Amino acid sequence: MNARQLEVFRAIMRSGTLTAAAQLLHVSQPAISKVLRHMEDQLGYRLFERAGGRLHATPEAELLFVDADRVFREIETVRDLAIRIRERRVGLVRIGASIPPIFSVMPHALTAFQGRHPEVRVVVRALSAEELSEAILVGEVDLGLTLSAIRVPMVQAEVLATTPVVVVMQESSPLAGKAVIGAPDLAGERLISYGSHADIGPLLDSAFERAGMVRQVQTEIAMAISALPLVQAGLGVALVDGMLPWASFPGVVARPFQPQALMSLSMVTSGTRPASRFVREISDDIRAAAAHWSAAARP
Template structure:
């Protein structure tokens, strides 16, 4: 037999507090009421949830397994209540955005600031995440749209190009490479390189560029993201290859940026559910984001905002 929401609530309260009296205080009901409902729940599921030893309750192994699932259900109920509250408070709507760190440091915050001027009543949410958490948020409908420079291939997600940049080299001021107009792979070999795990998306990109120019490379410091690389280069730890989106979030006075010979392009992509059209609010935000990309010099590509509704 199945458990209803009230039985789930009582079971969870007993698990959390460890006693009938604690559950009654948590739920603001009498102890006999909790005892009756707990007994009825055990009858419905067909097995004991608690063992009573010397006047204390101890959860059975079955109850512990059940509790893990109950916590997920309870978290979902809390999200429903939170959404209902937010919809009541923000009648113009809610927009939750996730992005990769590269565009999350500068591009998305600027777009949100611009969007807020014309839509002050819309509640905005924003996080920059790694690849897997970003995709998970979109698939679980915990975010309305995502923006990432890493390729996203999933049958339930739709991808639309917003703009593009290139891989560039960054170095400290007064570095020998700062006097070059454009850099090739052989120009970089004499200097300590801040790079990435070769199996990571950026590691594959950097390795591919060196190999395309007939060169290998040695990593002096391995980092997890272009933002880490920028910080180390700014501190004078070496040089690095990063995307233009990341380096644009750093003050121009802190880093020297030089183009690479035949540098690969990196595309900023809008990602959202393939089965749900973007809301009018989301479409408006995407329009603001696309205009910002153009004004910052990132070449706009792909379909119009209207075509992704």
Template sequence: MNARQLEVFRAVMQTGSVTAAAKLLNVTQPTLSKILRHAESQYRLTLFETVRGRLVPTPEAEKLYPHADRVFRDLASLRRLVGQIRDGEGGMARLAVSASVAATIGAEAVAKFHARRPDAHLAFHALPALEVAEKLRSREADLGLTLSPVMAASLETEILGYVEMAALLPDGDPLAQLAEVGPQDIVDRPLISFGSDSHFGQLQDAAFAEKGLERRVAIEIHTGASAPALVGAGAGVAIIDRLLAETAGRGTVWRPFRPRVEVPLTLVLGDMPPSPALVRMLAADLRAAAAARLGGADG
């Protein structure tokens, strides 16, 4: 497909109709339909069928879409880079971070980076850990910072330090009188935490099992950033990373969780940075912010 056909195909897949796609691309419906028909004829594929008055993608279109979407985003990234080179701009770096570290190490590193390079454009994405890895694999980010393992042969990883887990409690909770909180203290309380199919959940399962207890999750979360509001509203207690617990805000208090459970803070480097010098500078700022918070990678 040429670039225009790709754009039209992607728009129809995303909006579900020719009318909506034409509006999105600011073209007439007949023009868009003509481009779509020409693509189908050129490649001898039927991409869409009308079923009960609705436009439905064919299996072939469904198979093509993820690849077409990736190519379209790569083209958009290339156009932005060409424009930056043409206009003499300071370049661009793209950072994807786990939501729990966005407000601490991520924010501190970005502030330092921007102070040093105010001419550079920085894209800052705070996401669930799995989406951080996907951003890097799809080359939509140059660097990642996450508390969950990243398994991808094309990505380079570096452990910057270790973050311990903490128990997050409602303000005024009797458990706040304790210096430390363990599984035996919260086993009968509504627990806000990750499922056992996640890295965090498996580590917590092991900590409970060490005390001869079974971890029972009352409210399952998929990103730690949702826990503080739930705890603050009185929905239960949570086990989250200490960085997030420290920034949870009013209505909550945290205590160290014992037995000690630690997760590695991992810097992830993509395989095709658009501006290597800027990316290296941002990576250095992330390392410095992590060292200031955590004291290095010794655990």
């Protein structure tokens, strides 16, 4: 049994006669009869009984029609999708991003993009830098946003903005009364932060060394959002990126860290696959959103 036979069978079931089925499929009536005979021969049972000049479906045909109709409705859906894609009315964009740009950049970018293309499906996945580079390489995502450097061949990175490291603490902390916090202010505090192996780690270590201190991280995290419940629970103060909207989270405040340490927000794409029209468009929206965030974040 092939797709053409199923198409003819479905047309006969829906129209009730060979002539009407032929008109529906824009072929001759003998052609419809021939396809039906071959199909019944292959199946080994009759699909229609002929009486009074009309075809009457057998019980076997009624059973077969349920799935045949479902299959062709799905084919019609795919055909319609293909036409809409050709007409550039629908598409798919897959984005991988770390948590901070999902909070700060993606809402502005998606508002602009989906305002122009409401039918385009956008998939946003929260990924670490390691996961993101792999997803870009194998084609699971079209572009990514990360605060960590990706040094992988065939992955291109474009710096969009920088964000300073901040100190996040409970609202009740004595440090909350300071406008700026330096390394000496953190003496005696339990520190939640990135490890020395992270991109920003050596810069933070150096800041502490210049103050005659050693940056001792009691709780090491890979993503800034991981520090939120820990700080809220009173487990320490966090030295993390400032791209998350810390002021919107209950019970915590953020203060600038001095000397200033900057982390870079990069947009990463494949260096081997051409970007689709929609990926190029949303890339421009992300650039604009990053510039908007950067301007709003300036003191």
